[in-house]
Amino acid sequence: MVTAIILILFTTNSALAHPGRTDGSGGHTCRTNCEKWGLDQGEYHYHNGGSTKAPAPAPSKPSSKSSAVLKADKLKPPAKGKLSVYFLNVGQGDATFIKTAAGDDILIDGGKNEAGNIVVNYLKQLGVDDIEVMISTHPDADHVGGLDTVLKSYKVESVYAPKVSHTTDTFKDFLLAVKNEGRTIKEAKANVSLQLKGVTATFVAPVKTYGDDLNEWSAVLHLTYGKNSFLFTGDAEYKSEGDMIGSSQILKADVLKVGHHGSKSSTSTKFLEVVGPKYAVISVGKNSYGHPTKEILNLLKSKKVTTYRTDLNATVTAVSDGKTISFIKVK
Template sequence: MRTARTTLLLLSTFLLSTNIAMAHPGATDAKGGHTCRTNCAKWGLEDGEYHYHNGNGSTQTPTPTESPNSSGDAKLKADKIKPPAKGKLSVYFLNVGQGDATYIKTPAGDDILIDAGKNEAGDVVVDYLKQLGVDDLEIMISTHPDADHVGGLDTVLTHFKVESVYAPKVSHTTDTFKDFLLAVKKEGLTIKEAKAGVTLPLKGVKASFVGPVKAYGDDLNEWSAVLHLAYGTNAFLFTGDAEKKSEADMIAAKKTLKADVLKTGHHGSVSSTSPALLKAVSPKYAVISVGDNSYGHPAATILNRLKSANVTTYRTDLNGTVTAISDGKKISFLKVK
């Protein structure tokens, strides 16, 4: 059993100047509820449990039919997908339900994983990687500590050798995040900081973090590691859950954001993909990683914004795993549902 001393040691040594969020933040959805992020036990909740706050300060959990992700995600199975194209850049926006997970195979053969969905998606991501013939990962990126991004990474770490792990300098108090830290430590790895200006050591492609530009306190989404990856004249932007503050800071810092393919922030929430960011990126394609939820993801506002900008949009909840192949000059998408 994990001791309190071990947990405290892990959190204190994760990234020395990390500030741990001690509040209970989270914007409410259209129903007035949200998921618990921090100090859940204090509120009588489980980590990630969906709930409402009553006027008297107590909390109320919804009935199973009201709960987000109450149908679909628990029955997740890996889609049947085609192996990477040799000598080309292959990007798989994996279908992991309400969460994020992206696998990238570079033309030189390097393997990159960005996030791995919720805890229950870990085995699904492992299945995907095995389908694709992955035997190790050169780079693993945890965009931020939210459970629907970091949840499955510990499972991946137990199944594959990973050379380098990157994450922003922000911590969290949930067991899900602690499990990730423990798995990294067990593999004898040290987490490298993901922040604007850090370049990944990859051959044949240019991959650099363009966010986070600043520190964002306990706003975990804004801390998201944002990766810009270019191959030839083609480029991709992977945004995690970065929201409008981070988007504005990246634009103000004049980071390279222009890309052919945009992985939309925060599952298509209105909190992200601002008109300013969309103009800066000017994508031809957008991919929304999303599953069954009651948050209203993806928002009609965002879908209409993308449509008005003539952006071809794919969704993992409708299209399953979305696969993009680049030869450095042209991007093609494999047939989707």
């Protein structure tokens, strides 16, 4: 099925992705329904030509994102014999790197396109030589954007993604990079487990199919190391949360990666109660969506969940010895 999607994407042009004229540089600036197309409000992008690389000359009108130049944080190397989870600071978007006690490397999402080099910088700082498992939670640009750069820089053994496609060049770049790596995408869905030493890692979503509702398609990973557990939710929203609860899988976790950057369309009270985290991490940067929302921040506070944010704390690292979890913040 995923192969079929790749074929479709390779044989059709991803033009007619959404309304809007292209300008003299062959692209245009997104003005309406940008999130739906995996773009930021005001993001300059291309419909045609199979390239997201900047043309020469660069568009005369700078996109809004270029105002905030992202710099990589200085990270502490993973602790030997422990599990380290890095909620990487990639600005607005998600990228989480996990080093297991057995030494395996897992990358969940890679931030936006322009964060790709920063993610590679982080992986180099952390001494990563190859990646055992790469997970693309869903095709939105703030998650899948940087993964093609990582694929070009690292040997990746397995790539997991939910069975949903998207028409953006950003997503097409990812599919092409997977193909060039000689890999086929393995389907991420509820009850699929990763074969890794010393940890139990199982997808708990997507439980169902969600049409073109990309966030709801998010691959959600539950990971247990000793007595500690983590839930990585991507951008899963209420519908998927309800389906996860209904599927009676293990959702309980000490650490919750809050869904959809703290949007109020995720993290229902019921879901938070079922997961019952002690800690929450919100992966978020400067954005125009109002993420994280005060509703979700207040909900976490009311449940006495200690909450970290990559926009305030920069990269947040959780270190587990299998019994207790400690946190390291850059800020």
